[in-house]
Amino acid sequence: xSATLTxxxxxxxxxxxxxxxxxxxxxxxxxxxTRLYWGASIGGIYPELRRLEQAELVSSRDDFRGGTRRxxxxxxxxxxxxxxxxxxxxxxPVLEMRHExxxxxxxxxxxxxxEQVEVVRRMRTVHERRLSELESRLTTEEFDDPxxxxxxxxxxxxxxxxxDWCLSAERSLTRRGPRAAKR
Amino acid sequence: xSATLTxxxxxxxxxxxxxxxxxxxxxxxxxxxTRLYWGASIGGIYPELRRLEQAELVSSRDDFRGGTRRxxxxxxxxxxxxxxxxxxxxxxPVLEMRHExxxxxxxxxxxxxxEQVEVVRRMRTVHERRLSELESRLTTEEFDDPxxxxxxxxxxxxxxxxxDWCLSAERSLTRRGPRAAKR
DNA sequence: GTTGCCATGTAAATGGTTACATGATTGG
DNA sequence: CCAATCATGTAACCATTTACATGGCAAC
Numbered sequence: 001x002s003a004t005l006t007x008x009x010x011x012x013x014x015x016x017x018x019x020x021x022x023x024x025x026x027x028x029x030x031x032x033x034t035r036l037y038w039g040a041s042i043g044g045i046y047p048e049l050r051r052l053e054q055a056e057l058v059s060s061r062d063d064f065r066g067g068t069r070r071x072x073x074x075x076x077x078x079x080x081x082x083x084x085x086x087x088x089x090x091x092x093p094v095l096e097m098r099h100e101x102x103x104x105x106x107x108x109x110x111x112x113x114x115e116q117v118e119v120v121r122r123m124r125t126v127h128e129r130r131l132s133e134l135e136s137r138l139t140t141e142e143f144d145d146p147x148x149x150x151x152x153x154x155x156x157x158x159x160x161x162x163x164d165w166c167l168s169a170e171r172s173l174t175r176r177g178p179r180a181a182k183r
Numbered sequence: 184x185s186a187t188l189t190x191x192x193x194x195x196x197x198x199x200x201x202x203x204x205x206x207x208x209x210x211x212x213x214x215x216x217t218r219l220y221w222g223a224s225i226g227g228i229y230p231e232l233r234r235l236e237q238a239e240l241v242s243s244r245d246d247f248r249g250g251t252r253r254x255x256x257x258x259x260x261x262x263x264x265x266x267x268x269x270x271x272x273x274x275x276p277v278l279e280m281r282h283e284x285x286x287x288x289x290x291x292x293x294x295x296x297x298e299q300v301e302v303v304r305r306m307r308t309v310h311e312r313r314l315s316e317l318e319s320r321l322t323t324e325e326f327d328d329p330x331x332x333x334x335x336x337x338x339x340x341x342x343x344x345x346x347d348w349c350l351s352a353e354r355s356l357t358r359r360g361p362r363a364a365k366r
Numbered sequence: 367g368t369t370g371c372c373a374t375g376t377a378a379a380t381g382g383t384t385a386c387a388t389g390a391t392t393g394g
Numbered sequence: 395c396c397a398a399t400c401a402t403g404t405a406a407c408c409a410t411t412t413a414c415a416t417g418g419c420a421a422c
Contacts, residue, residue, distance in 0.1 A: 006381075007283070014290035024401050034289055037282040041383055046403060068390045070401060080293075087291055087302060093283035095309055099220040100190070100276035106217055106334045107197035108270055110263075116330075119270060126278055147299075150355075151289045154348060161344045165337060172333075189409075207373050224411055229375060251418050253373060 005057070005082055007094070008040045008048050013075065013083045016058055018145070021072040023049055032141075033148050036134075036155040049073060057082050101126055105169075117173050124166035131159040188240070188265055190277070191223045191231050196258065196266045199241055201328070204255040206232055215324075216331050219317075219338040232256060240265050284309055288352075300356050307349035314342040 005013075011034055015026045023045050030040050049071070052058045057079035063072040075083065101123030108116040134156045143149035188196075194217055198209045206228050213223050232254070235241045240262035246255040258266070284306030291299040317339045326332035 007281075008381080011286065014286075017290065017293055022401070023403095024399095028400095034286060037280050037285045039279065039382090042402095043384070043404085044382060046401095065400080066391060068401060083290070083293065087287050087294055088298065090305065093287065093306065093309055094281055095284065095313070096222065096281050097220050098190075098277055098279050101278065102220045102334050102337060103194065103197075103217060104270050104276065106330055107200065107266070109328055109330050110200055110266065111270055115271065122273065123276065126276060130278070145292055147289055147292050150352060151285050154285060154352075157348055158341070158344065161341065165340055169333060169337075191409075205373070206375095207371095211372095222410090225374090226376085226412070227410055229373095248372080249419060251373060 005055075005086065006048065007038070008044055009052055009057075010083075010086050011038060011040055012045065012048060012052060013057065013079055013086075016073050016075055017080070017083055021063075021074065022070045023073075024070075033152065037151070052079070113173065113176065117170055120166050120170050120173065124163055124170070127159045127162040127166065131156065131163060134159065188238075188269070189231065190221070191227055192235055192240075193266070193269055194221055194223055195228065195231060195235060196240065196262055196269075199256050199258055200263070200266055204246075204257065205253045206256075207253075216335065220334070235262070296356065296359065300353055303349050303353050303356065307346055307353070310342045310345040310349065314339065314346060317342065 011030060012026060015029050018029070020026045020029045023042075026049075027040070027042050027045055030038075034040075049058070049060075053060055053073070056076055058073045059076050060071040060073045063070050101119075104119050105116075105123060108119045111119070134152070138152065138156060143152065194213060195209060198212050201212070203209045203212045206225075209232075210223075210225050210228055217223075232241070232243075236243055236256070239259055241256045242259050243254040243256045246253050284302075287302050288299075288306060291302045294302070317335070321335065321339060326335065
């Protein structure tokens with residue numbers, strides 16, 4: 001039974017397809033790329049790899065590096081099929097966001113207007129920090145895969161857009177003026 | 184002890200501050216506004232309300248509507264202080280995304296180029312669907328609170344930006360041409 | 367009289383993060 | 395020889411989602 005492939009499992013399949021063979025290497029690859037829009041933490045990766053192996057979507061061979069035993073995973077044909085099936089799946093993909101900065105702004109009405117602007121400013125710095133980190137990586141890192149680069153650029157663009165939105169929100173809040181307090 | 188205020192708890196405080204008194208009404212208000220950037224589901228709301236009450240951040244009085252008992256919550260002064268403290272908190276706010284469309288695109292390299300474009304197209308329709316839903320609500324619904332409107336407009340803008348990004352990604356993938364297959 | 371909404375609640379399962387533990391290898 | 399990195403793993407915990415269950419009220 002192909003049964004239930006978890007979302008973390010799908011990332012693993014994709015990463016293994018790209019040639020990242022060990023749990024450790026996969027984790028590093030996730031941190032370099034999908035973490036921005038789909039995270040996975042090390043504590044969940046190893047058990048999930050074993051589950052995938054049990055489901056026969058991946059196979060592993062022991063690969064000794066000196067005395068260190070590591071598991072080198074590769075896709076089975078069922079795994080390749082599962083990956084393709086997921087990519088071509090016409091069902092609505094998950095899209096959700098947890099944006100505490102926006103959430104704070106949503107409730108900032110209880111604060112005086114100057115502090116409301118501060119809330120947006122702090123929201124902006126989050127996006128700016130992300131943006132400058134990503135932009136510097138864009139120049140220093142190599143992007144082997146064109147789709148890795150493309151999705152990376154999505155993150156750059158979205159953070160830039162959000163920063164600009166914050167700037168314009170700050171202006172519109174300030175324009176309302178420090179004395180035009182919300183009731 | 185003010186101790187640990189969970190993120191769901193914070194949304195509840197904010198909603199109660201706005202005058203949404205019952206768990207049910209709070210849930211409805213969340214669905215109308217913060218769901219886009221901070222969800223909470225009904226199963227978690229009632230227990231969390233009781234936890235907040237135990238922590239003395241909110242107080243409830245029984246409010247009978249005929250034979251239906253409902254709990255009308257309001258903020259205590261400690262609750263108001265906790266809300267203000269959170270809003271003014273200079274620490275880095277949470278910002279994360281789960282974007283399956285992007286994730287699929289990240290791994291779409293295993294597919295032929297025409298199907299890669301399809302992956303982006305499906306990602307675009309997600310944003311388009313959201314966008315048209317939000318835009319229609321923008322004209323029909325009333326936005327009592329200006330910050331409710333502002334954060335709502337953020338979601339509109341972000342989905343529009345993402346749709347445009349998809350369109351340009353589709354063009355750049357198509358330009359690469361159906362014969363320039365990825366290695 | 368029945369459908370749909372208001373209203374509250376619990377239990378189980380899910381999915382994930384964090385922290386801890388271990389140990390080998392590599393490079394300075 | 396020490397620190398950093400490679401490598402795997404487990405246990406505890408956490409928040410949240412889903413499903414189920416109950417029942418009154420309002421409108422048609």
